[in-house]
Amino acid sequence: MKLSVLVNEGPYQHQASDSALQFTRAALEKGHEIFRVFFYHDGVNNGTRFTVPPQDDRNLQESWTTLQAEHELDLVVCIAAAQRRGILDENEAERQGKDGNNIAPGFRISGLGQLVEAGIESERLVVFGD
Amino acid sequence: MSEIKKFMYVNRRAPYGTIYALESLEVVLISAAFDQDVSLAFLDDGVYQIMKNTKTDDIGMKNFSPVYNALGDYDITKLYIEQESLDERGLTLDDLMDIKYEDEDDDWAEKPSIKVVSRKEMADVMDQQDVLMSF
């Protein structure tokens, strides 16, 4: 089955990103297709490459990046929510005149239309939030 | 993308204290471009989102109440408000914005977008949806 996931909260502050990651992994292991994982609200903060979590605990961003690479997942960070919270890729940084960018590998920044499209194209949409 | 899906945006939180109300509205507006069967549900603290006479100057935030009034222009005409949620909060229809749309199938007659439903009716409407988004 074709599934999509919506992540509404940032890493560590809430369990949402962890739950979404575990769910996504389990779905892939069962042979389902993950059409898209969309990060909204503070969920966009999952897409920064500058986190340095403690060594003895999980690294959420790296986990998402690795899963994306293994399965060619489409991890989308909402541009409007990202702009509010300071998550930028190279293009956005240039466009907005910022002196750096922070998007993590495997994530791409795009519009809210991608979330609606995920709802249309997928057979199920599962939401993780607070 | 042939079949039209029923999309419901579920609003259960008050405005301004958190960003969920505003950012969920942004999804609603974008979805207008996709020609799906869109409706909004307001229950629990979500009913506070459409109270009238809001003035946000002194909290320094942009007032997004006008956006609800514009939903009709985007062909979003079904706003389900839960009666029990209103009752619990001591609110009546009079406290809410008079959100309308123009019915192109009825000579552009102005009609209310708000439909007050019971908790049971809300549960049934939710059961009819294809996609439900919570924020």
Place this chain on the structure above:
Amino acid sequence: MTMLHTVNKSPFEKSSFEACLNHANTGSSILMIEDGVYGAMKGSAFSEKVAAANGVALYILGPDMQARGISEDRLIDGVKVVDYAGFVDLVTEHDKVQAWL
């Protein structure tokens, strides 16, 4: 059409769990995840409300239960434990999912 409701907050922190119970029609299922698993414990001020959910199948995510030190013998009768694979199955077996956050 069948609905899978997910609840992720403790019924004592927020009214979301109660709201879910109030909107879960017969034939639907509720899966408790994250802090929502506390709602499955018997002997709490909330237990009776959960037990009274007529015609609603109740599930709890095992990993979240274990993380919080809840043993199976403390669960309300009839609550079934599933793992993440079971979570995925519940999603595909129902027609749609609604998250009560």
